[in-house]
Amino acid sequence: MGKRKQRPTRLSDPRLIPSWVGAGLFWLVGQLPWNALLAIGRGVGHLGWHLVKKRRHVALTNIQLCFPELTAEQQVALAKRSVVSTGEAILEMAGSFNNHRIDLDKRLTIEGMEHIQHARAQGLGVLLLGMHFNSLDVGSRLLGYVLDFYGVYRPNDNPVIDRLIDKGRCNYMKGSVQRSDIRQMVRLLKNGEVLWYAPDQDYGVAHAVFVPFFGIPAATITATSRIARMGKAAVIPCAHYRLPGGRYVIEFGPALEDFPSSDDEQDTARINQTIEYYVRKCPEQYLWVHKRFKHQPAGQAKRY
Template sequence: MSRSTYPRSFAHPRFWFTWMAIAGMHIAAWLPWRLNIALGSGIGRLAWRFAKRRRHITDVNIALCFPEKSPDEQRRLVKQTFIANGIGLMETAVAWCRSPEDFRHRVACIGEENLARAQAQGKGVLIIGVHFSPLDLGGALHSLFFHSDAVYRPHNNPLFDRFMTRARLRVFDQMIHRHDLRSVIRRLKAGHSVWYSPDQDFGRDASVFAPFFGQQAATVRLTAKIARMTGAQVVPLIFYRNPDDRTYTYEWLPALEGYPSNDEVVDATRVNAFIEQAIRQHPEQYLWLHRRFKTRPEGEPGLY
């Protein structure tokens, strides 16, 4: 449903379910941690059983990217992915409705000096993130250590978008629409850091094909373009939930050297290699529910 089809007043009955969802997120954010994890796991299991379209997409992605796994191992990873993303919904509620300070004790950091060193150069830093299930919680907790902006995709539901954007603006300096390249460039040239996740399929016109888990994947050109236009350092960031389901880890890797090059495919391959490396650490936490390979090279049939 597009924004133009929604009524103007948030009191309209069409928004009542949205208001209930927002209230539910506020309640969930204050539940005991173990209960939150259990509820998220339950949501994930229900989605695994009943969200057949998303399960099909995940089945295809896992089979393509992990051919070395047996069919039983692939099925387990698919189920684990749904559970991890169910937990991610509860983590999002926490991120949007509570203070990051409440969870400082749950975070361990590796490589802070890499981002600090890049920021010290004063040319801006493009922080490359990955769509792991605790992504929004990662953004909130990141504000405990470094200031940054974030690139985002607005939600079609204007009420939910307002709730989401206001929550994110509590922890990010600015939220930048994913199509607002001018603002990204302006902020980087002013020396700011911008969190940006280039690991989704944005279509043929915006992409080049580069290897990702052994597959040719449509990979956005924009990462290298932004770095070239601004001189910004590009720092990869990994944020994941630890196996105890109670703590989290940040890993800021060293800024990419010699990036960008004069070859778009080489640049896209380097970014994909980092993203693949991050995913292989905790493959169940990645957003495999997304049609990562929906755009195919000319002449190849669709995969989904």
Template sequence: MSQSKSKKRKRVRDTNFAHYRHPRWWPTWLTIGLIWLLARLPLRVQWGVGRLIGELAYRTLASRRHICRVNIDLCFPELSDRDREALVRRTFHSNGIGIMEISLAWFRNPETLRHLTQVHGLEYVDEALKKGKGILLLGGHYSTLDLGGSLVSLFIDADVMQRDHNNPLMNAVMTRSREQRYGVALNSKDLRGLFKRLRANRIVWYAADQDYGRKGIVFAPFFGVPAASITATARIAERSDCVVIPFSHFRRDNGIGYDIYFHPPLEAFPSGDDEADAARVNAAIESEVRKHPDQYLWMHRRFKTRPSRDDPGFYARKRP
């Protein structure tokens, strides 16, 4: 590896703000300042602004709208064309609110939202911790991703795995804010750190619901569609002997507030059958997505990798 690449990799995880005084970082600081100001807005105002952002994105981001529409057409064939398009639009609104909620997650004490947050199934976490094996929280990419994690920290002491931001300063702010809520923010590729935390009887937030290509995968159904599904979840559980607990976090549809759900641990997991284990993971996530389907990240090309390289892709846009 060249020296320049080595320095760049180290800089990504540099969380010392004093190292970002150079004028080249000023535009990023202005963006961070705006995010900080947004955190001061009342929650209802944030939700309203978020819907406007989502509506603007729905109208202007044709490629993302197409990906979202393809995913929803594949996963909800039982809905009418009109209802599926309405779900696409609501998905953009929900993810617009999620963008606004990043400011809350990074710059507001979650205690200010405790009275608006209800947790369900916390007893499953308490019982699992008594076994002393560590807990892998099986989450998903919901639009409440950042804020949900911040609110979870009100009820449990956990660590998180994250994909580091490409902008080193933005990553420093994100990492420091998360480590104020969680114990440790692990890089998503830091498996050694993950095993170390699990063996110390820690709780670690983990998501396995995206398409990462053909390496280390099997194909398992997700909403009835064969989806490239990583086997890492089963490998982690096998090597660490941890407990795997599905969980989710959603914005309420019928009023201002949030709900966090912990579910019974996956029994006899892993089973030794990679496809069966991946199917169980996908089914657990699918069950949660169906509660609030608009609050899922349908803009991601979840079905990009097909079972056969000769299979036509789903996301090619038809020319008029």
């Protein structure tokens, strides 16, 4: 068997030329007016629904699993709206990363800021319980208008894309922390900082437990309670929604009471319940194209 080709790691690697061209086009598109970006994004989403069959299948499967109370027609309609919303998110990313002339703060409404203020008044660090809504990247820019915060992220395998995302987000954050760097997260929280952390994706079964998400077993990392415990931080839900007319709202919920407990599995189940509560408010804007139920308990059938 031949050796497996190594992925490029240097930004100057010739194999990354297409990625650099794509990044340039991404910058160019991002200069368009905001409402035009959203309109193009919806077009991209509609096109994606018809052409990107694998992701359409993932979104529809997730919707069928999580919303069994809907009719088949309603499930398809919700899945389609979620894919269209994903298209909007791609163009939002281009604008929020690359167009600093747009005054997005004028489009923003904040709800629940008193929960952040209360935690800070107590001298606590704040672990923002983030969620993978489609508006995640524009959300990082909007959040930076009202808070000095750090964000936790998983590096992209493509160094050009990784640079684009990290640089784009860090324009509005104090800094970023790799998902594997628990020590740095704890250090920041102990110093009274605000840290955005989203545990709502399937990262595999290592350091994870199977707890319900919309009633379906979902592999969920247990690190949230451990980080909160070691960092002595308040855990505050943070959701962000896209409103009609290109406006946005960021909603902070009350800090989770009696969290963390002595039971990591119970804490993790509570995290999923909390996220589910906010997703149900605007389900079409959640990242359903992600294989949230990729891993299942032994003996369970595959979901995708």
